[in-house]
Amino acid sequence: MDSRNRLIPFAAAVLVATMLGACTTATAPDLPSAGTNLNQTQPSGPSRWELVRWQQPDGSVREIPHGDNGEPIIFEFNEGIDAAQGTVSGTSGCNRFTGSYGKTETGIRFDRIAGTRMACPPPRMALESALLKAMQTPFSTVGTQPSAGSTGRQIIWKTVDGDLLQFVEREGVGKRGARVEAAGVEKTVYIDSQRVECTGVGKMTCYRWRESPDAPWQLWYGPIEGLDFEPGVSYRLRVREYQVPNPPADASAIRWQLLKVESRTRAQ
Numbered sequence: 553m554d555s556r557n558r559l560i561p562f563a564a565a566v567l568v569a570t571m572l573g574a575c576t577t578a579t580a581p582d583l584p585s586a587g588t589n590l591n592q593t594q595p596s597g598p599s600r601w602e603l604v605r606w607q608q609p610d611g612s613v614r615e616i617p618h619g620d621n622g623e624p625i626i627f628e629f630n631e632g633i634d635a636a637q638g639t640v641s642g643t644s645g646c647n648r649f650t651g652s653y654g655k656t657e658t659g660i661r662f663d664r665i666a667g668t669r670m671a672c673p674p675p676r677m678a679l680e681s682a683l684l685k686a687m688q689t690p691f692s693t694v695g696t697q698p699s700a701g702s703t704g705r706q707i708i709w710k711t712v713d714g715d716l717l718q719f720v721e722r723e724g725v726g727k728r729g730a731r732v733e734a735a736g737v738e739k740t741v742y743i744d745s746q747r748v749e750c751t752g753v754g755k756m757t758c759y760r761w762r763e764s765p766d767a768p769w770q771l772w773y774g775p776i777e778g779l780d781f782e783p784g785v786s787y788r789l790r791v792r793e794y795q796v797p798n799p800p801a802d803a804s805a806i807r808w809q810l811l812k813v814e815s816r817t818r819a820q
Contacts, residue, residue, distance in 0.1 A: 645680035
């Protein structure tokens with residue numbers, strides 16, 4: 553049986569529990585906890601999560617990519633999913649995104665989400681638009697489950713519109729407990745005050761960057777994870793550069809994660 557299909561009973565059980573919650577306080581013993589904390593099984597640290605199921609309020613299920621039918625939707629939490637706050641990055645169905653996150657009393661919220669602007673087939677663009685729109689408002693945690701056999705930890709979030717988004721923890725970039733320092737190198741980069749139009753798979757906007765004040769400008773096609781870029785301001789940044797193993801054909805083989813804004817200068 554496909555491993556993704558084995559996850560369906562978990563989502564269905566949480567949905568039933570959510571629907572019955574208004575009628576009774578009894579909880580079936582085999583249902584996962586509805587708390588927001590997963591620390592009972594793992595320490596804090598970077599973690600990587602894949603969206604494996606998207607159930608809409610009417611019970612229908614949206615088709616999402618899982619690697620066999622497209623690049624999966626991945627959320628990478630730099631401080632782990634249990635942290636009070638941190639930076640988040642990943643893929644949103646078509647493009648890479650970056651921003652910040654913070655825990656709430658009932659779940660999680662996402663802030664300052666920005667991403668690349670590559671063009672993809674219409675179904676993937678529609679899925680990405682729906683996800684980014686949902687991330688504009690906090691998610692409520694309606695179910696969590698520790699690791700079980702070969703399946704990683706799981707969490708189900710409910711959007712403000714009633715969609716249920718089921719994520720499973722994955723190994724790979726940002727694996728919980730991995731030494732992030734060993735995965736990349738630190739460097740200083742200079743970022744121009746304005747982004748410019750450029751062409752990847754489609755038209756998009758790129759940063760202009762260089763390694764020293766007198767070096768020629770180069771184009772940076774991806775995001776700078778953690779940077780809240782303000783047009784009209786040039787930056788000197790300390791970043792960590794990662795090599796991405798087996799990147800998609802339309803994505804960069806290098807990632808930058810912001811470590812420190814060393815200076816910012818407003819253009820005259």
